[in-house]
Amino acid sequence: MNKILSCTIILLVISLTSACTTVKPWERGTLSKKEMSWSPDPLANTLSEHIYFAKEAAAGGYGSAGGGCGCN
């Protein structure tokens, strides 16, 4: 019984020490800055995504950059 109690207490304490927090939608001003993006140059990123998509015939988890033909 003591073991169950200590496990429960440990679980509770671990949950309290969580460093994760939810960033509210209106608090994303800093995150939306250009320097916070994975690729600071959206045009270069679009181009490389398009090349990747054309070569691999597969789109990654970044959306796909179409060529305007309406076939994607």
Place this chain on the structure above:
Amino acid sequence: MFRIIQVLLISFFCLLSSQFAYSASVGDNAPSFRARTLNGAETISNTDLEGKVVFVDFWASWCPPCLKSLPEFENLQSSFSGRDDVVVLAINLDENPQDAKDFINKINVTYKILADKDGAIPESFGVNAMPTSYVIDKSGVIRYVHSGYKSGDVSKIKAEIEKLL
């Protein structure tokens, strides 16, 4: 001992449930709010708007769809310009209100823009996307919630307002 474990488990699940925040939806009473306008000239609260259909939009200068929507809301405002029972309001959520002022100075906006840099009002509404707008009826009940914005969405919003007049 068993009771202690029960209490600990209940408190643990309560802690988990606190992650799921309230979000105002259709049929709920609109939360009360009070804020100063962006230029600081006036304070507006929900009690000032009783008996009116209120369109309230939450926006920020760093949110591209928000910037698209604001000029279109000016058309919404002008389409109801003859009526005093429709109010268009935008609540800016920039941490630095100067960013909002810089944008507003570039466009022609005649409706009231409130500033809430601490985010207390969106917190009470449970805003879960940017931008989000609400149509509130004359008795203070939320009748329409619109998340996100793309060109032309203003016509849907206008239709929702017209239903309440």
